[in-house]
Amino acid sequence: MEPQARPRRVTIVDVARHAQVSTTAVSKVLRNAYGASPEMRAKVRRAIDELGYRPNAGARGLRGQTYTIGVMLPDIRNPFFPEILDGVTGSLEDTEYQVLLGPGCNGEKAEARVTEAMIDRGMDGLVLIAPVSSRAHLERVAAAVPTVVVGRHGSSPVYDTVVDDDVEGAALVVAHLAGLGHRRIAHIEHHESDPTRLAEMPNARRSDGYRQAMRAHGLAEYIDVVSTSYTQEGGYRGARELLARPLRPTAVFAGADIVAMGVLEAVAEAGLSVPGDISVAGYDNTTFAALGPISLTSVDQAGHEIGRNAARLLLDRIADRRRPSAQVRLSPTLAPRRTTAPPPE
Amino acid sequence: MEPQARPRRVTIVDVARHAQVSTTAVSKVLRNAYGASPEMRAKVRRAIDELGYRPNAGARGLRGQTYTIGVMLPDIRNPFFPEILDGVTGSLEDTEYQVLLGPGCNGEKAEARVTEAMIDRGMDGLVLIAPVSSRAHLERVAAAVPTVVVGRHGSSPVYDTVVDDDVEGAALVVAHLAGLGHRRIAHIEHHESDPTRLAEMPNARRSDGYRQAMRAHGLAEYIDVVSTSYTQEGGYRGARELLARPLRPTAVFAGADIVAMGVLEAVAEAGLSVPGDISVAGYDNTTFAALGPISLTSVDQAGHEIGRNAARLLLDRIADRRRPSAQVRLSPTLAPRRTTAPPPE
DNA sequence: ATGCCAGTGGGTAACGTTCCCCAAAGGTGT
């Protein structure tokens, strides 16, 4: 096999000629469109198989659809997103649609680049997972192509949303820890200043949910929030600060699993044991939370279900662009593991 | 903002009219093609900005390129692949090319679906990361579109390859453990029966490398390989088997980090300590290997560098499809952490 | 003057598909 100019690809015209019908007829068969007899369909399908024909998506897109769904996720490294993705692809694998992902993009600029690239490529629908872009940008995207926004609170008439109830998730953690007997339950949040994000981003909701739940459990006076970032390092810094308190917390609710990793590190460094001296809980139930040596108590968001819903909403909207927008809210569950236990004494 | 039919998108014709030039001229400017004066370029670019024009990739693909590079990776969950991906996107971000990923696909069938979808969408080049498909399939893909195969040994005249030297990586681990004083160093490999894969897949090479290195260190008699799979559960099963040996190993070289997780779990369950009773090393230096509570000794493959090379080779080949194929081999390094130490006594 | 060339700009036919029509054939009800 030599690296040389390949033969021309089989086109719809070749199929038509081979089956002795018109290209229009082939097109109808391809799209399961009205106006082709069963015999015609059989004949065309045979020709397609014999020639190994595959339609050119770009050319299709010029007139109709590209049968491509774009998924944008902020960070492939975050082990929570693959769950959602599986839900999306799983729902789509028996359809003609193909899912393509944008490369991980952090920041508004990268998001804009990816969303624009997807629109330029004529994608039929977009799933945006936990986007940080401004509402205006999201609405601009949604105006150009059917869009479902996942993991972001707040609704818009032009796009559908699927979110997990972060307030409830935070409440689950607080209830679990309070139930074990903890009172001094601290929280490490992701610092947020932008007002839109403060209202719409999951991290802000978790923080709110923590406060609400603490009050509901009569623990208002023990509310203690450290504001860093959803990174391992943020967890480490946050934990150091908490451990330096005159009366240190007996439990730490980290806003994300990766934050909990940093907390575990800081706690070990301080010579304290988990959960003997201090309990730690995360959020997202990422793959590594379940790893034996870690075994982190976490909140499970049912990513698969989120993805399934996103796919369903997207197909609905592709079918009818002017139906009113929908919001789906799912409930998280708690995955208790070995990092939480009753407080010392 | 109402959910209604959007306005027609700005096309090259609109730009041409607005700039009072021909569409050909606009096209030349877009492609930086020969035959447009500086003034023409300036005028056209102004019109493009004023109208917010963006070229339609599908239409471009019909005649020329789509400026899209497809990356296929077997599993988004494996935290090693994002490194490679970053290398690819990093090299491409100052070009006009946009990277799109296939959804994680395990198995030949899923790989075939994704590669075909990418070809159907007129992608200009493909990066296939650790594909499991038959050589014949890879060559068929490469015949249709410029292709770089990453993380698979064995070369082909029709595609370029970038691999990390897995034999060397295994040798690094054995040397490290032997240097610490270990003799009974066992290995957990991924079971492989297909002859092509036995020759080309990295896991088989690691296994080979382990044996070679053991012999080179005069430890031939201690060679001990358990054949399971590159999963956490495979590591668990493999470790259970090793721990049941009359003379159990003092060190376990797991063929992948995720395998090492299973090993750690089994070791903890057996009431043994790491690295006190037994040392454990992984492979890939995935993100969680570095997590504080785990701190796993592992082999780092310089994924970023792999990705950069793949992108470079791909652009080269897009520029000249008939140049001879190239093979790039990179060397891994060891990342020693807290799971390895001298053996007991 | 003439021929030639480089530089500049545009006209036009693809590329592969779908969508909007229209035509022919056959059936049904008067």
Place this chain on the structure above:
DNA sequence: ACACCTTTGGGGAACGTTACCCACTGGCAT
């Protein structure tokens, strides 16, 4: 006999872009 449907098939014009060509202009050497 007629008008009127329904079913089946195809012709041809888009869709947005680029590749291939040709035409014009000036400058320069003959």
